[in-house]
Amino acid sequence: MDDDAPPQLVNTKNINEEIPDLINTDPDDSSSVKVPITIVTGYLGAGKTTLLNYILNERHGKKIAVILNEFGDSADIERSLTVSKEGQQAEEWLDLSNGCICCSVKDQGVNAIESLMERRGKFDYILLETTGLADPGNIAPLFWVDEGLGSTIYLDGIVTLIDAKNILKSLDEQPPDTDHDGEDHNSSPELTTAHLQISHADVILINKTDLVTPEELNVVTESIQSINSLARLKYTSHSEVPQLEGVLLDLHAYDSVSAQDLDFASKGHSHLDPNISTITLSVPVLELNQLTELDAWLRSILWDSTFPGHSGHRVKEFEIHRTKGRILLSDGSIRLVQGVREVFELLDERERSSDSGRQSSANSPLHQGKLVLIGRGLDVDAFGKSLRTFLAIATESQASS
Numbered sequence: 001m002d003d004d005a006p007p008q009l010v011n012t013k014n015i016n017e018e019i020p021d022l023i024n025t026d027p028d029d030s031s032s033v034k035v036p037i038t039i040v041t042g043y044l045g046a047g048k049t050t051l052l053n054y055i056l057n058e059r060h061g062k063k064i065a066v067i068l069n070e071f072g073d074s075a076d077i078e079r080s081l082t083v084s085k086e087g088q089q090a091e092e093w094l095d096l097s098n099g100c101i102c103c104s105v106k107d108q109g110v111n112a113i114e115s116l117m118e119r120r121g122k123f124d125y126i127l128l129e130t131t132g133l134a135d136p137g138n139i140a141p142l143f144w145v146d147e148g149l150g151s152t153i154y155l156d157g158i159v160t161l162i163d164a165k166n167i168l169k170s171l172d173e174q175p176p177d178t179d180h181d182g183e184d185h186n187s188s189p190e191l192t193t194a195h196l197q198i199s200h201a202d203v204i205l206i207n208k209t210d211l212v213t214p215e216e217l218n219v220v221t222e223s224i225q226s227i228n229s230l231a232r233l234k235y236t237s238h239s240e241v242p243q244l245e246g247v248l249l250d251l252h253a254y255d256s257v258s259a260q261d262l263d264f265a266s267k268g269h270s271h272l273d274p275n276i277s278t279i280t281l282s283v284p285v286l287e288l289n290q291l292t293e294l295d296a297w298l299r300s301i302l303w304d305s306t307f308p309g310h311s312g313h314r315v316k317e318f319e320i321h322r323t324k325g326r327i328l329l330s331d332g333s334i335r336l337v338q339g340v341r342e343v344f345e346l347l348d349e350r351e352r353s354s355d356s357g358r359q360s361s362a363n364s365p366l367h368q369g370k371l372v373l374i375g376r377g378l379d380v381d382a383f384g385k386s387l388r389t390f391l392a393i394a395t396e397s398q399a400s401s
């Protein structure tokens with residue numbers, strides 16, 4: 001964030017003195033409610049800081065805490081997890097005139113959030129701006145899994161900003177040979193940071209639309225949708241998003257899966273990018289006991305990057321960044337599938353809709369289940385065949401035993 005922005009900042013050096021007032025033992029108050037966090041990512045210069053300044057200066061009725069830091073890659077996260085709190089705390093806390101608070105942190109990713117949570121009650125939303133080189137797939141599971149930070153925070157969504165003028169160049173860049181942790185766990189020399197930021201996004205803001213022609217914008221849109229057909233797209237100039245609610249914030253992207261989103265993803269977007277794409281698989285109506293097989297199939301493709309029953313060497317055939325699905329069961333119930341990289345959940349829709357206060361009636365009925373996968377090297381026919389075969393073999397062996 002620029003040193004000279006945003007305006008009207010009031011320095012709250014003595015913020016710690018206010019903490020006792022914020023601690024409330026009433027279980028019904030805000031301190032027992034999980035706080036949503038939205039990750040704002042995007043390549044260098046895409047407009048992330050401009051977006052946060054915009055949000056911090058708008059009157060939106062939310063008390064938003066912003067964290068700016070160097071949440072770059074898994075090596076950064078590990079470092080920040082192991083550094084003691086007294087270590088290299090480099091925070092600057094600012095109270096903004098519209099009720100937001102802002103925390104500028106350099107390399108204390110997880111500690112910054114823990115320290116922020118000590119100020120609960122002062123804010124009801126967290127925005128985390130990552131560096132331009134961050135891979136959101138490394139960061140998202142920190143807030144999603146139900147332990148550690150995940151017990152006080154829930155991941156609401158990942159917003160990726162795109163520089164409409166430069167994105168095609170960024171997608172063509174030669175990526176580094178390995179990740180920062182020295183391991184080639186993406187196993188793909190073809191994917192750039194820009195690919196990863198697009199493939200993990202729940203919302204994509206195509207920014208800097210003032211710098212391109214409508215024709216150029218169409219090409220950019222097609223390229224992005226060919227990578228990630230699930231994300232909702234929004235066009236912006238100077239990162240201005242007049243309505244935040246439901247567009248950037250409060251998406252519930254990790255605890256709900258709407259039939260409309262899956263329908264949209266399967267609308268046959270072109271496969272322009274040779275490396276990475278979105279595929280949609282139809283899943284037949286399953287018996288309750290077939291969920292075990294579905295779970296085993298998902299573990300194989302997400303944990304081992306290979307189809308179950310694959311003999312011989314376990315080579316990584318593909319990599320999956322994002323998984324979403326609605327599975328219909330013969331008893332009329334629905335299971336939701338949510339995944340980021342190897343972390344995934346199979347959720348009962350009824351529980352989730354009451355959890356998140358959302359009603360599933362917003363979802364049009366599907367006659368069969370759907371599973372949407374975003375990742376590298378995904379061949380829709382091979383995946384469909386593997387899933388059908390695996391479920392059929394399991395059903396046959398259950399019938400004969």
Ligand SMILES: Nc1nc2c(ncn2[C@@H]2O[C@H](COP(=O)(O)OP(=O)(O)OP(=O)(O)O)[C@@H](O)[C@H]2O)c(=O)[nH]1
Binds near residue numbers: 044046049209
């Ligand atoms: N013309 C134009 N310029 C923009 C727009 N959005 C942002 N900018 C400018 O682009 C530059 C980079 O914007 P930032 O918001 O700093 O981008 P960032 O993603 O935070 O950049 P890094 O922190 O370096 O990754 C700034 O000079 C902005 O004023 C836009 O929609 N149109």
